[in-house]
Each structure stands twice: as structure tokens, then as C-alpha cells.
Amino acid sequence: MTKQNLYIDIHALQSVPVSNINRDDNGEPKSAMYGGAMRARVSSQSWKHAMRDGFKHTDITSANRTKMAAKLLADNIQKVDSSLDDEAAMKKSEEAFKLAGVKVDKEGNTGALLMVSPGQITKLAQYVVSNDELDKKAIKAVLKGDQSLDLALFGRMVADNPELNVDASAQVAHAISTHRVEPDYDYFTALDDLQPKDTAGAAMLGSIQYNSSTLYRYANLNMHELIHNLGTEDAFNGASEFVKQFLLSMPTGKQNTFANKTLPNYVMVVVRTDTPVNLVSAFEKPVPSTEDGYVTASITKLEKEYTSTLSMVEKPILKVVLNREDSTSDGQVENLTELLNKVTESLKEAVQDEDTDD
Incomplete structure (x- = not known):
């Protein structure tokens, strides 16, 4: 039905x-x-x-909308396996995202902002540490599950791999x-509290547009x-x-x-x-x-x-x-x-x- x-x-x-x-x-x-x-x-x-x-x-x-998802995953990998140093954890993180179809540059950043929930990152870290051979289908499944409310509401678009998209x-x-609205302008000045008494004028002036x-x-x-x-x-x-x-x-x-x-x-x-x-x-x-x-x-x-x-x-x-x-x-x-x-x-x-x- x-x-x-x-x-x-x-x-x-x-x-x-x-x-x-x-x-x-x-x-x-x-x-x-x-x-x-x-x-x-x-x-x-x-x-x-x-x-x-x-x-x-x-x-x-709430989810994190960030280019630093690989670093976020690496930090969680180290929480699961404290024996891994920063370089080893980052290498595992980059491998996981590569299998998921998400490009990570030399600085460890994704090409665009990626919205990931804490549950997704936690489960992916556990999966990476627990498996020597990573399966891309399993990784994609983790990155589609455990959605936070904001991710479920507003969705996610992943240009590198549309399979990871979440419909809003x-x-x-x-x-x-x-x-109808007409813009207004506020002309403002600022005085220097310590300027000499015989000095006139403002230390700064400017304007800002506003409306109601x-x-x-x-x-x-x-x-x-x-x-x-x-x-x-x-x-x-x-x-x-x-x-x-x-x-x-x-x-x-x-x-x-x-x-x-x-x-x-x-x-x-x-x-x-x-x-x-x-x-x-x-x-x-x-x-x-x-x-x-x-x-x-x-x-x-x-x-x-x-x-x-x-x-x-x-x-x-x-x-x-x-x-x-x-x-x-x-x-x-x-x-x-x-x-x-x-x-x-x-x-x-x-x-x-x-x-x-x-």
C-alpha cells in the first residue's frame, strides 16, 4: 500500500x-x-x-558541516585505538573516505563542505579499526545511517558521490x-576616550544600512x-x-x-x-x-x-x-x-x- x-x-x-x-x-x-x-x-x-x-x-x-571530516574521523579512530599515531590514523581515515568516493586533498580536507553526524563518525571509526580490509558498501551504509536531526531535515549533497546524498x-x-521596504542608513561616529581635551572630532566614522x-x-x-x-x-x-x-x-x-x-x-x-x-x-x-x-x-x-x-x-x-x-x-x-x-x-x-x- x-x-x-x-x-x-x-x-x-x-x-x-x-x-x-x-x-x-x-x-x-x-x-x-x-x-x-x-x-x-x-x-x-x-x-x-x-x-x-x-x-x-x-x-x-547535531551534525558537523565541515571540510575537515577526515581529521574528525582520524581523531575518533585514535579514540578507538590509542596505539595509532596521528599519521597512521589519518591514513586510515583518508582510505575510508576514498572508498566512499569522497576526495581528500593533501591537507586532509574534502573538496566541499561535508555534513556528517557524530553517530556516523563514531561507527565509521569503529568499523575502520575493526577491519583490515575495508568494504566500500559497508562504509557507504555507515555514512547513510545514524542521521542527526539537522542532517535528516536539511539533507546532504555530495558532488563526489551522489550515492551519499541525503534527501532533505x-x-x-x-x-x-x-x-514595501526602503533602505535606511545609520551614520555613526566613535570618539577616542583618551584623546586630548583640546582635540575635536571623531576618531572613526562610517555608515551602515538597515531596515525594519x-x-x-x-x-x-x-x-x-x-x-x-x-x-x-x-x-x-x-x-x-x-x-x-x-x-x-x-x-x-x-x-x-x-x-x-x-x-x-x-x-x-x-x-x-x-x-x-x-x-x-x-x-x-x-x-x-x-x-x-x-x-x-x-x-x-x-x-x-x-x-x-x-x-x-x-x-x-x-x-x-x-x-x-x-x-x-x-x-x-x-x-x-x-x-x-x-x-x-x-x-x-x-x-x-x-x-x-x-
Whole structure:
């Protein structure tokens, strides 16, 4: 029996004050043209990095994304067999990665960043030490198993050997402002505390670009792909943590300058069995500027867009809302814990129903 689709859609509206949390190559806040209007933008890569940092502050095991995977493996090989010196351990490590189809240069670095979980490195070290003759199929199997949550969520691409690729179970959209944004500039000066009293002027001056915005943020999760990567129980816990970290994390660009850390004003989480639906089209026409700000009008447009999609897609099996602006939204819950519990319960029921049908 083919299992039906099972997706989580996460929609969030978040007011961000004066900030520069994600910069381009000129140091300016990233932007995007949408609906004929310039918008503030925060890249998906930037927010996924912030989420991975959030995982590291929990008891969840996180992967290492590094060019130094061979050195990491060599260190673990020495932990398993302390009689091996650095050179011998590195030689065994390089041999293992070569058999896996991953190129390692003379400095011991892979050609590109490689995402490996601690479980994979630990098991590979044990395998290398325990076997005089290494089998490439066994090595590949180790590098595909024991996935950490972030590896299972965001996937892995290995150009040297696509067999080691891990399909991502989650997608994160670039966040954009629901309204038109014009950049601002902060001209700043710095004084020398010890300069003579008869000396006028600043010791340093400069400028930095910034903006402020109400962002629409979206991500989705393919639950069956996550179960495939992690196993059922770990996938339920992982899905809950994914939702939590998506909502609570924020990229840290210029954080010390602007102290811009905020929380979402509005959250809608939808569990569906047909297809993921990004609701950014609610803001193709920018929210106009008023004295009431952008959040309330953005919530109204988002909920209207969600309702309009029901004429084309199936009604979801769960819609839950955490609205800090108004408690009258359909599916409203009191707090994040209640939201996460409802999402987890809905996922378990959906998976259990499928197993029963089998």
C-alpha cells in the first residue's frame, strides 16, 4: 500500500525592528523584488543556520558541516585505538573516505563542505579499526545511517558521490516583508576616550544600512521522508523540535548593534495530506503603510489567502493558530507548548491510521 502524503506547513508573521540580520556582499540587508515592490529578505540558508545553532543548545545531537571530516574521523579512530599515531590514523581515515568516493586533498580536507553526524563518525571509526580490509558498501551504509536531526531535515549533497546524498525532509523559504521596504542608513561616529581635551572630532566614522519589516516566513516538512531518515519515534520528536526552532530562532547578523531579537506575532501550523502550500501570494500586493502598522493587516491577508486555497486543495487534518495580536482566530491555542502538542498528536494519529490500514 502506498502511504498518503503527510506534510506540515508552518506560516509565521514576525515584526522585526531596525536590523541587518542577513547581509549581501556589500554589507547591506538582503532584499527581493516581489509584486513589483522592493521587499526586505532573509535567506533560507541564513535561517536554517540559525535553526541548527538552536538545536545545539538542546539535548539534540547535531551534525558537523565541515571540510575537515577526515581529521574528525582520524581523531575518533585514535579514540578507538590509542596505539595509532596521528599519521597512521589519518591514513586510515583518508582510505575510508576514498572508498566512499569522497576526495581528500593533501591537507586532509574534502573538496566541499561535508555534513556528517557524530553517530556516523563514531561507527565509521569503529568499523575502520575493526577491519583490515575495508568494504566500500559497508562504509557507504555507515555514512547513510545514524542521521542527526539537522542532517535528516536539511539533507546532504555530495558532488563526489551522489550515492551519499541525503534527501532533505524539510524546505525553508526565503522570508520576505509583507510590505514595501526602503533602505535606511545609520551614520555613526566613535570618539577616542583618551584623546586630548583640546582635540575635536571623531576618531572613526562610517555608515551602515538597515531596515525594519514585518516578515512572512514559511517552511514545510515531509513527515514520511523524516520517518525514512530517522525512524518513527525520533521523527515525531524531530518534527516538534523543527517547528519550535523555526519559530524561536533568528539569524544573528549585527545582533550586537541592533538587539533586534523578536518572536513571531502570528503562527499558523497546518497538517495536510495532499501538498504543501506557501501562502506568500497573500502579499503579492504589498500591505499599505498606515498608523496601525503592518502586522494586523498582514494577519488578515494571510488568513484570507488560506481560506481561498481551500477551493483548490483538500481541507487539512489540522489547523492550529497562535495569534498574539488577537485570540479569536480559528484554531487558536494559548501557547507554543499547546501548539506543539496538537501538531504531534495529529501526526501520530495520521501515521497510526495508515499503519492500521496496512
